[in-house]
Amino acid sequence: MPPSNTTGGDRQFSLFEQLDIAENPKKAMRLPLPEADVIYYPAFLNPDTADAFFKALQNELPWQQDSLRMFGKTIPIPRLQSWHGDPECTYTYSGLTMPPNPWTATLTDVRNRCNHVCKTRFNSVLANWYRHGQDSMSLHADDEPELGPNPIIASITLGEARPFIFKHKETKVRHTHVLEHGSLLVMAGATQSHYLHGIAKTVKPIDGRINLTFRRLIVSNSM
Numbered sequence: 001m002p003p004s005n006t007t008g009g010d011r012q013f014s015l016f017e018q019l020d021i022a023e024n025p026k027k028a029m030r031l032p033l034p035e036a037d038v039i040y041y042p043a044f045l046n047p048d049t050a051d052a053f054f055k056a057l058q059n060e061l062p063w064q065q066d067s068l069r070m071f072g073k074t075i076p077i078p079r080l081q082s083w084h085g086d087p088e089c090t091y092t093y094s095g096l097t098m099p100p101n102p103w104t105a106t107l108t109d110v111r112n113r114c115n116h117v118c119k120t121r122f123n124s125v126l127a128n129w130y131r132h133g134q135d136s137m138s139l140h141a142d143d144e145p146e147l148g149p150n151p152i153i154a155s156i157t158l159g160e161a162r163p164f165i166f167k168h169k170e171t172k173v174r175h176t177h178v179l180e181h182g183s184l185l186v187m188a189g190a191t192q193s194h195y196l197h198g199i200a201k202t203v204k205p206i207d208g209r210i211n212l213t214f215r216r217l218i219v220s221n222s223m
Ligand SMILES: O=C(O)CCC(=O)C(=O)O
Pocket: 126, 128, 137, 142, 155, 164, 179, 197, 198, 199, 211, 213
């Protein structure tokens, strides 16, 4: 049975209220996920701005294909990545330790828009480039200790729309939501405690997608 919708209900409502949605021409919506706080803004960026950001990021970021050690083997991850942030924001993710690259003009611009709407100060961002349908991200929760409890994460989509999968950790119930060009997805509250999320592969011939997930790492000398 899916968990009761009353659990965390206050928190869901307060996230919606917390976000500054007044400036967005298209309405934001809360996704129907019990025990989670997830808001989706379809047209956070206008299409021309989103196109320009996509092109700029392709050229601006030092994209690399990292590898993970699994079962004694080194396996290249199926996407390109680039980690950026304030100097103290070294991040450990699936066994990879990544010192931050500096903020670029485009990342700073998008970060400031996310800060404004989410009323927080993101100090880091993971950029993911899914080059085609065979690039993906396996189901995971963004629950690294340096994110602290109940982290707020702002996730921008540029380029090809891809289905974003949520899977409840206990009930295993799945919910899929297509993330469109120029959209913003905000995950907050207990979302990471109760759900995994990821991007599946597809055999369809599709174009590339760049995703930016802004985070606030709790590091000793962050202000
Ligand atoms: O590409 C996406 O939308 C998901 C990215 C993600 O989950 C992450 O970077 O932790």
